[in-house]
Amino acid sequence: MQPSDLLKPMPEGLYCPPGDFFIDPAVPVHSALITHGHSDHARSGHHSVLATAETLDIMALRYGDGFAARRQAAKLGSPIDINGVKVTFLPAGHVLGSAQIVVEKNGMRIVASGDYKRMADATCLPFEPVRCDVFITEATFGLPVFRHPDDHEEIRRLMHSLRQFPDRTHLVGAYALGKAQRVISLLRQNGYDRTIYIHGALEKLSSYYQAHGIALGTLFPATLETGNKDDFAGEIIVCPPSAFSDRWARRFSEPMACFASGWMQIRQRAKQRGVELPLILSDHSDWDALTQTILETEASEVWVTHGREEALVRWCELNQIAAQPLHLVGFEEEAE
Amino acid sequence: MKAFSELIDRLVLTPARNGKLALLTDYFAQTPDPDRGYALAALTEGLDIPAVKPALLRALALERIDEVLFAYSYDYVGDLAETISLIWPDTGRTEEDGSLSLSAFVETLSATSKLDAPKVFASLLDQLDPSERYAAIKLVTGGLRIGVSARLTRQALANLGGKDIIELEELWHGLEMPYRDLFAWLENKADKPQNNALALFRPVMLANAVQTGDLDGLDPDDYRLEWKWDGIRVQVSSEGGVRKLYSRSGDDISGAFLDLLDAVDFEAVIDGELLVGRPGEYVGTFNELQQRLNRKTVSQKLQKQYPAFVRCYDLLMLDGTDTRSLPLTERRKRLETLIQTLDTERFDLSPQLDFDDWAQVDDMRKQPEHPVIEGVMLKHKDSPYIPGRKKGPWFKWKRDPHTIDAVLMYAQRGHGKRSSYYSDYTFGVWQDSEGRRELVPVGKAYFGFSDAELKLIDKYVRENTVDRFGPVRAVTATTEKGLVFEVAFEGIARSKRHKSGVAMRFPRISRLRWDKPANEADTLETLESMIETAPVD
Numbered sequence: 001m002q003p004s005d006l007l008k009p010m011p012e013g014l015y016c017p018p019g020d021f022f023i024d025p026a027v028p029v030h031s032a033l034i035t036h037g038h039s040d041h042a043r044s045g046h047h048s049v050l051a052t053a054e055t056l057d058i059m060a061l062r063y064g065d066g067f068a069a070r071r072q073a074a075k076l077g078s079p080i081d082i083n084g085v086k087v088t089f090l091p092a093g094h095v096l097g098s099a100q101i102v103v104e105k106n107g108m109r110i111v112a113s114g115d116y117k118r119m120a121d122a123t124c125l126p127f128e129p130v131r132c133d134v135f136i137t138e139a140t141f142g143l144p145v146f147r148h149p150d151d152h153e154e155i156r157r158l159m160h161s162l163r164q165f166p167d168r169t170h171l172v173g174a175y176a177l178g179k180a181q182r183v184i185s186l187l188r189q190n191g192y193d194r195t196i197y198i199h200g201a202l203e204k205l206s207s208y209y210q211a212h213g214i215a216l217g218t219l220f221p222a223t224l225e226t227g228n229k230d231d232f233a234g235e236i237i238v239c240p241p242s243a244f245s246d247r248w249a250r251r252f253s254e255p256m257a258c259f260a261s262g263w264m265q266i267r268q269r270a271k272q273r274g275v276e277l278p279l280i281l282s283d284h285s286d287w288d289a290l291t292q293t294i295l296e297t298e299a300s301e302v303w304v305t306h307g308r309e310e311a312l313v314r315w316c317e318l319n320q321i322a323a324q325p326l327h328l329v330g331f332e333e334e335a336e
Numbered sequence: 337m338k339a340f341s342e343l344i345d346r347l348v349l350t351p352a353r354n355g356k357l358a359l360l361t362d363y364f365a366q367t368p369d370p371d372r373g374y375a376l377a378a379l380t381e382g383l384d385i386p387a388v389k390p391a392l393l394r395a396l397a398l399e400r401i402d403e404v405l406f407a408y409s410y411d412y413v414g415d416l417a418e419t420i421s422l423i424w425p426d427t428g429r430t431e432e433d434g435s436l437s438l439s440a441f442v443e444t445l446s447a448t449s450k451l452d453a454p455k456v457f458a459s460l461l462d463q464l465d466p467s468e469r470y471a472a473i474k475l476v477t478g479g480l481r482i483g484v485s486a487r488l489t490r491q492a493l494a495n496l497g498g499k500d501i502i503e504l505e506e507l508w509h510g511l512e513m514p515y516r517d518l519f520a521w522l523e524n525k526a527d528k529p530q531n532n533a534l535a536l537f538r539p540v541m542l543a544n545a546v547q548t549g550d551l552d553g554l555d556p557d558d559y560r561l562e563w564k565w566d567g568i569r570v571q572v573s574s575e576g577g578v579r580k581l582y583s584r585s586g587d588d589i590s591g592a593f594l595d596l597l598d599a600v601d602f603e604a605v606i607d608g609e610l611l612v613g614r615p616g617e618y619v620g621t622f623n624e625l626q627q628r629l630n631r632k633t634v635s636q637k638l639q640k641q642y643p644a645f646v647r648c649y650d651l652l653m654l655d656g657t658d659t660r661s662l663p664l665t666e667r668r669k670r671l672e673t674l675i676q677t678l679d680t681e682r683f684d685l686s687p688q689l690d691f692d693d694w695a696q697v698d699d700m701r702k703q704p705e706h707p708v709i710e711g712v713m714l715k716h717k718d719s720p721y722i723p724g725r726k727k728g729p730w731f732k733w734k735r736d737p738h739t740i741d742a743v744l745m746y747a748q749r750g751h752g753k754r755s756s757y758y759s760d761y762t763f764g765v766w767q768d769s770e771g772r773r774e775l776v777p778v779g780k781a782y783f784g785f786s787d788a789e790l791k792l793i794d795k796y797v798r799e800n801t802v803d804r805f806g807p808v809r810a811v812t813a814t815t816e817k818g819l820v821f822e823v824a825f826e827g828i829a830r831s832k833r834h835k836s837g838v839a840m841r842f843p844r845i846s847r848l849r850w851d852k853p854a855n856e857a858d859t860l861e862t863l864e865s866m867i868e869t870a871p872v873d
Binding site: 147257 | 348351355358362401404406409412413418419423466756
C-alpha cells in the first residue's frame with residue numbers, strides 16, 4: 001500500500017479513498033473530519049462531521065446548530081472504524097478542542113496534524129507526538145526566522161506597557177478563537193486581576209472556554225453605555241485584529257494598538273499595520289518546533305501544507321527525509 | 337542588552353513624541369550605569385565602535401545556515417539585519433548565563449582590532465537573543481534609524497532630571513561616554529558636571545511668530561528689522577584653536593562644512609544663517625542647501641558646487657568674553673567690527689532694514705526682495721541673548737505660504753489615536769497628456785485640519801473608496817468627482833525622486849474645498865511655474 005492510497009490531496013481537500021472521507025475540506029462534502037474550529041479548517045455545510053466534542057460545539061457557536069446534518073463526537077485516543085480505516089483523534093495543542101487525526105490501514109499510519117504548537121498552553125491539551133510513516137505538517141511559520149519567544153515574557157511586556165502608559169487604552173488584537181482566550185489566560189497567570197474588556201465578537205467563545213473550566217477571570221463587554229471615553233484609560237481591551245482600524249476603536253481614550261500574533265516577529269508587519277506594541281504570541285509551531293516534531297514522529301515521509309512549504313521541504317531534504325508540498329487550497333495565511 | 341533592544345524596538349513603532357519621551361525617560365531611569373551611557377551615545381550618534389559591513393554579516397550568517405533557507409528567509413523578511421538576527425542559531429545560552437550587557441558588548445568590540453572584529457562580533461551574537469542581535473547589528477552597521485533625534489533624547493534626559501533642556505544643551509558637547517557624571521547630576525547625586533571643553537554649543541535664542549495683536553502697543557523704534565533668510569540656523573564656535581559648527585539644536589555638523597570652518601580664524605561664537613552661494617553675488621535656495629545637509633562628509637565637487645557661507649546676525653562670545661548679557665545694539669556693534677576682519681566669501685552681515693511702522697513691516701514680509709527670504713525678524717534693541725523662546729524680545733514674521741488646490745487621491749490610516757482614521761493624504765494635480773487629463777500625485781499631508789474636519793474627510797474616504805492596498809485606500813478622483821484640498825506649502829523645488837518631478841516643502845491642508853469641482857483644481861504646469869529659481873543678487 002502506498003501512502004497516497006490512504007490519503008491524497010484533491011481539489012476539495014485531503015481525501016481518504018478507502019474511508020471515503022475528507023479532512024478539513026475547503027468546500028461542503030458528504031463526510032468531513034475536522035481538526036479544529038478555525039474557519040479555514042471547519043466550514044459549514046458538510047453532510048456529516050466527525051470532530052472532537054469541543055470542535056463540534058465551537059462550530060455550532062459560529063455557524064448555528066444547522067452547520068451539518070449529522071455530527072459525531074470523537075473521543076481523544078479512542079479509535080473509530082470508518083469503512084475499514086482506523087481513525088484516532090489526538091490533541092494538537094493549537095486551540096481548545098484541536099486534534100491531530102491519525103489514519104491507519106494495513107500497517108500504514110499517516111498523521112494529519114492540522115495546526116499545532118508545542119509551547120505549553122493552559123487553554124488546551126498539549127500536543128502528543130505519534131510515530132508514523134507519513135507526517136502531514138502545517139508550515140504557517142515554516143521559515144527559520146520564526147522563533148517564538150516565551151509567551152509569559154510577551155505578556156509581561158504588555159503589563160509593563162500598562163504601567164508605562166497608564167492613560168492609554170491597550171487594545172489587544174487577537175484572533176477570536178483561541179488566541180484571545182490564551183492572551184486573557186496568560187494575563188491571569190501573571191497576576192493581572194483587573195476586569196478585562198472584550199469586543200462583542202469574543203463573547204460567546206470566551207464564555208464557552210470558561211464553561212470548560214478555563215479561568216479567564218472577570219470579563220466585561222467593551223461598551224460605553226454609561227461612562228465616557230476615559231473609563232477605559234489604562235485598561236486592556238481584547239478585540240479581533242481587524243477591529244482597531246474600525247470606527248469601533250474610536251470610543252477609547254488614546255488607544256494603543258497591540259497585536260498578539262506570530263507575524264509580529266517581523267517588524268515591517270507590525271509597522272504596516274500601525275501596531276505600537278507587537279506581542280509575538282502564536283498558536284502555531286515555530287521553525288524549531290516544526291523540525292523537532294518531524295524528528296520525533298520518526299516519519300520517513302513528510303507532507304507539508306499551508307504556509308512556507310518550500311523551506312520545510314528543503315530542511316527535510318537536508319536531513320534525508322522524503323518530503324513534498326501538498327498544495328492544498330483554501331487555507332488563509334493571515335488566520336492567526 | 338535586553339532593555340536597550342526593547343527600547344529601540346518600541347521607539348521605532350511609537351509615533352507620538354510624548355510616547356517616545358516616556359520610553360526614553362523610563363529607560364534612562366531604570367538602566368544602570370554604564371549601560372545607559374552607552375545607549376545615550378548610540379542614540380545621539382556618538383558611539384564609535386568598529387563597523388561590520390553588511391556583506392560580511394551575510395557571510396557570517398551563511399557559515400551557520402543553509403544558503404537556500406537563508407535566501408527564502410531574506411526574501412520573506414526583506415531586511416538583512418532582521419533576517420540575520422532571527423536566523424542566527426541559538427547556541428545553547430542558558431538563562432543562568434544572563435544576557436550580555438550593552439556595556440560589555442561595546443567595550444569588547446572597542447578593544448578589538450578591525451581585523452578581528454567580524455570573528456569577535458559573531459561570538460557576541462552567540463550570546464544574545466534575536467531582538468538583542470538586531471540591536472547589535474544596527475549598532476555595528478551604523479545608524480539605528482528609529483526616528484529619534486539627538487535633541488529628543490536630550491529632552492528625555494531633561495525630563496528625567498527635571499532640568500531645562502537649555503542647560504543640558506549647553507553642557508552636552510563637553511561630556512564623554514558613558515556620561516556617569518551627567519546621570520549623577522540628573523539624579524541629584526552629584527553637582528553639575530564642570531565643563532572645561534572648548535568651543536561648546538551655546539543654546540540659541542528663538543523668536544515667536546507674530547500673532548494678531550502682538551505688535552499693538554509696541555514702539556517700532558524699539559525694534560531692529562532684518563530679513564529672515566531661508567537657510568538653517570547655525571552657531572560657529574571657535575575657542576583656543578577648536579572650531580565647531582552646530583545646528584540650532586546643538587548637533588555638531590562640522591564634518592559636513594570643513595570648507596567653512598577652514599575660514600574660521602577668530603576667537604568668537606557667532607549666531608547666523610547657513611546658506612549656500614557667494615555673499616553679495618548669489619544665494620542658493622533651500623533645496624540647494626539641502627544637497628549639503630545630513631551628510632557626515634562632503635565631496636570636493638559638492639563643496640565647489642554649493643559653497644557654504646554664514647550670514648551673521650549675533651555675537652555670543654568674543655575673545656574669551658561672554659557677550660550674551662549685553663543689549664542687542666552692543667552685540668551688533670562688536671559683530672560689525674568683527675565681520676570686517678573675516679573671509680568675505682564665507683561670512684557676511686545680515687543687514688538691518690529701515691522701516692517706519694508695523695504696516696510697512698507687514699508689506700515687507702509679504703513681498704520679500706529675494707526668493708530665498710521667507711519673512712522678517714524683529715528684535716528688541718535692548719534684548720540680551722536669552723536661550724529659549726521667551727515671548728517679547730524677538731519676533732519672526734513669515735511671508736504667507738503658497739497655496740494650490742489639489743485633489744485627494746489616496747488616504748492612509750494614521751497612527752496612535754488616529755489609527756482608526758484615514759488621516760494621511762496623498763493629493764495630486766492635473767496633467768494633460770495625449771489629450772487626456774490625469775492626476776499626478778504631488779505631495780502628502782497629514783495635518784492642518786481640525787478634528788471635526790478629519791471626521792468628515794474620513795467619512796468621505798470610506799464612502800468613496802475604489803481600491804485598497806493594505807492600510808491605504810484609493811479614493812474616487814476623476815474630473816467628475818473628487819475632494820479638493822487647498823494645500824499650503826513653504827516652497828517647491830524640482831525633484832527626481834518624485835514622479836511629478838516636483839517636491840513641496842512643509843505641505844499641509846489649509847482648507848477643505850467641498851465646493852470646488854475636482855476638474856477645477858490646479859495643474860502641474862501651475863506648480864512648475866512656482867518653482868523657486870534664485871536670481872543673481
